[in-house]
Amino acid sequence: MTALRPEREDLYGGEPFEPPIDEETVALRVPPPPGFVFGGESISASGASTAPPLTGTPAGGRAARRKAARGRHGRHGGHGGHGGGDRGAYGGGPEDPPGSVGRPxxxxxxxxxxxxxxxxxxxxxxxxxxxxxxxxxxxxxxxxTYQLWWTNVRAHAQADREASSLQDDWASGKRNPGAFSPGQGFAILHIPKLDVVVPIAEGIDSKKVLDKGMVGHYGEDALKTAMPDAKTGNFGLAGHRNTHGEPFRYINRLQPGDSIVVETQDEYFVYKMASILPVTSPSNVSVLDPVPPDSTFTGPGRYITLTTCTPEFTSKYRMIVWGKMVEERPRSKGKPDALVE
Known part of the structure; x- marks a missing residue:
């Protein structure tokens, strides 16, 4: 390794000087190339070192240093020929060679x-x-989102308020059985298999009844049907299958023998599902007759009819479910078995 440490005379004592060996980094110390300037010394091709006036600066005088600086930074000290400004403003662009001076x-x-x-x-x-x-x-x-979600949320809230108000009035004796005005609630429909509990109001008007999440009673004009306490007749109800509370959405799942209960101020009327008509025209009002021709009924009786739109999310046709009354139970005797089970 002595060839990597050229000797030179000490400037003061005249004795040869040898730099100390750093054993930890000795493998990193390789001879610098000829003419290399570092630490104030310039190593010549013969291995002799010289000390230029300024450390880390180009050899030569002040003029040489200025010339080198202009070559690196341009005349005005910026990059790109105009002080580092926007080349595009002077005509420089992607097509211009790198480092070219743009023109206005x-x-x-x-x-x-x-x-x-x-x-x-x-x-x-x-x-x-x-x-x-x-x-x-x-x-x-x-x-x-409004149709499928928000209308249901709002209708359920309105129907729950109406059911609570109806039961409070029954408990206080404010409402008595009899004729009811359009939109007025008078009973509660229970379908245990479908977990449906919904108020029944007079009339089938969309804004006053159906869109509020309630079930409407066909009780007006040509579509007038019997009330539950009538000795014979057909108690007809209408309800939404989709949106606005959709109380009749799953009535197609009812099977013969399933319970349908109508709760009034004084009594419970219990019906058993008898038959279903999956599809019929909206103009087929015969389904509300005292003895519906398309049902399994053969003579006068106490029946219930549930009507709704089909297929889902359309109003092109109607689905019909019929039931027959099997029990009339005063409220004083408690709830019927269909609501206790």
Whole structure:
């Protein structure tokens, strides 16, 4: 390793000087290339070292150093030829070679470049169409959310309030059996198999009754049907299958023998499901006759008819469920077995 440590005379004592050996980094100390300047010494090709005036600076005088600085940074000390400014403002662009000095743009060239940077009419049109479709999609999503979720939430709350109010009035004796005005609640429908408990109001008006989550009684004009306490007749009810509380959504799952209970101020009327008509026309009002022709009933009796729209989420057809009364129980005797089980 002595060849890597050239000796030189000590400037003061005239004795040869040898730098101390650092045993930890000795493997890293390789001879520097000829002419290399480091730490104030320049190593020549023969291995002799010289000390330039300034450490880490190019050899030569002040003029040489200035010339080297101009070569590295340009005349004005910036990168790119104009003090590091925006090359595009002087005509420099992607097509110009790196490090070239740009030239100022003429007005024609500036306008041409500005027009080229603007989106075309087709791009603007496609963006506008895309925004319209996105907006329409968001509005449609909000509408579907309102129809399928919010209407149910609101209708359930309204129906629960009406049922509670009805039971409170019965307990206080404020309501008496008799004729009821349109939209007025007078009974509660229970379908235990479907976990349905919903008020029954007079009339089938959408805004006053059905859209509030209640079930409506066909009790007006040509569609007038009997009340539950009538000795014979057909007690007809209508309800939404989808949205607005959808109390009749799953009546297609009822099987013969399933209980349907109507609770009034004084009595419970218990019916057993008898038959179902899956599809019929909305104009088929014969399903509400005292003895419906499409049912299994053969003579006068005390019946109940549930009507709703079908298929789901449409109102094209009607689904009909019929039941026959099997028990009339005063409230004083407690709830019927169908509501206790």
């Amino acid at each position: 743009l003429s007005r024609v060239e500036a306008r041409r470049r500005a027009r080229a940077s603007r989106p075309s009419a087709a791009v603007v049109f496609s963006r506008a169409v895309g925004e319209v479709f996105i907006t329409a999609g968001v509005l449609m999503l909000l509408f579907v």
